[in-house]
Amino acid sequence: MSPDDMNTEKTTTAAASTRRPAPRRLGQRWLLGLGPLALIAILLGLFTLLSGPGLGKLGAGVPPKEAAVVENVRLTPGQIELTVRNEGPDPVSIAQVNVSDYYAAFTQTRETMAPLESSTITVSYHWVDGDPYEIALVTSNGGKILAAIDAASPSPERGTSFFGLMALLGVYVGVIPVAMGMLWMPFVRRSPPVWVQLLLGVTVGLLVFLAFDATLEGMEIVADNSSFGGPLLVLLGAFVAYLLLEGTDAWMRRRQGAGIAGQRGAGASGIPARPAAGVSQALPPRRLALLIAIGIGLHNLGEGLAIGSAYAVGSLALGATLIVGFAIHNTTEGLAIVTPLAKQPPGLGRLALLGLIAGSPAIAGALIGATVYQPSISAFLLGVGAGAVAQVAVKILPLLRGTKSGDKEGGDKAGRTLTPVTSAGIILGMLVMFATGLLVQT
Known part of the structure; x- marks a missing residue:
């Protein structure tokens, strides 16, 4: 093998070694990246198991913050169906439903809504086509979730x-x-x-x-x-x-x-031309x-x-x-x-x-x-x-x-x-x- 061939082989080997990181270094890099995540997970787990040491008295004497919203209203003969979602930090329970100053019987798919959970409330009420209605959902703590129907009309059947x-x-x-x-x-x-x-x-x-x-x-x-x-x-x-x-x-x-460079060649430098800066x-x-x-x-x-x-x-x-x-x-x-x-x-x-x-x-x-x-x-x-x-x-x-x-x-x-x-x-x-x-x- 000639000296030129040997130099070429060494150069190729060196270039390959620079392009391919050693497996050991690659593993160390992943450990360094995943280590902080594992530590955070451990700390969060301990914090949860210990119920937040020193923070137990922060919520003492503070009334729960109930925040919910009516996302959808459907009207069928003799019924008003409402989809309610809890958008606050504390659980919400619906205790009563008032439709235009009348307390109506109702059923719900979820007795208590955790944060971000929703519940479908079906109210038994004989509404009149074209009439407006004001609905108030009363929570177990006395709060009200309001909704309005400008003009009642039957919701289309989904068939x-x-x-x-x-x-x-x-x-x-x-x-x-x-x-x-x-x-x-x-x-x-x-x-x-x-x-x-x-x-x-x-x-x-x-x-x-x-x-x-x-x-x-x-x-x-x-x-x-x-x-x-x-x-x-x-x-x-x-x-x-x-x-x-x-x-x-x-x-x-x-x-x-890359396709154009492969077909026509990239020129003497081997780098395809790029548009001027700012263009x-x-x-x-x-x-x-x-x-x-x-x-x-x-x-x-x-x-x-x-x-x-x-x-x-x-x-x-x-x-x-x-x-x-x-x-x-x-x-x-x-x-x-x-x-x-x-x-x-x-x-x-x-x-x-x-x-x-x-x-x-x-x-x-x-x-x-x-x-x-x-x-x-x-x-x-x-x-x-x-x-x-x-x-x-x-x-x-x-x-x-x-x-x-x-x-x-x-x-x-x-x-x-x-x-x-x-x-x-x-x-x-x-x-x-x-x-x-x-x-x-x-």
Whole structure:
């Protein structure tokens, strides 16, 4: 073996040894990481077994803090069914039920609710259709949990026809409007660059409005319910969705970059080229359209959830006017999907897939909301939708940059995101969503 071969072998062996940590060092590192966790678990166990040494007198003489909230009300002939959840630190027991100054007989699935536990209370009461009622649940310590029924009406029975109606409702407010909006594809393809810039601005405005709308709606749902964090759940859902989509996009970029480097070579240094610092690289149009469809789909999931739950408790009156309002409001979402595809139009199959990704979650949301409604879940999912559409709006911003100076189609300087055209588009998008949203007030 020549000296050069020996040096190469030594270098390779040394590099391999630096890349692969020794098993002993790896075990020591894991022990160092798990050691504090084991110590914390031991201390918590001792603290629990000893019942908190020195803390026994802290709660002496302090009355229990009872905090509970009514999450759902269902009306059936001769009965009022309430779902109550304990959102406080102390157990809660319901001793009496008062319906409009009348103490009614009742049964409950749980005599005492521990923190975060729920109980279903069935009250025997012959309510009258259309009349308002005030309900007070009296606890064993004399506290009151209040609920109001503005106008009594029977809750729909959950059978095959009910779930079929919920699926049809999801199609009406999700799938069909998005598909109608995607019919603007030929118009977008034949539009000059300045019009495409305007439509991209409209898309950003639509998504920004959806993000704020979903956030406010989620916070309203849990404004009086802090069982699992209240409004913080909306923000948590938004950040989770934003980070997940950002991470997925970064992974897809890295994978695509590795594939290109493997096909063309990485150059003399062996390192693929990266965009300059501070420069945001625009996504490929088809991937951006997919992200928009996913973001809108997550938003429609939360919207369907809210619609289904509202109908299940009798607070949503379905009618042709309301369905038409939803259709007009959500049609613009289809435009948002096809606008990035102005220069790279896909086939009909891909367009249909994008439409289903964006619209069909409304069906699942309506079914879930009508079956297992829980305010905290609804708020979290609305937050997820808000974070998703916000992330997509950020990804569209690089496409809003003005064309090169001197172009006949546009005179804006290259690199500017907020030009007169794109700014007008963003404002127009938000105004359109606001105006059409007035048609679906429930």
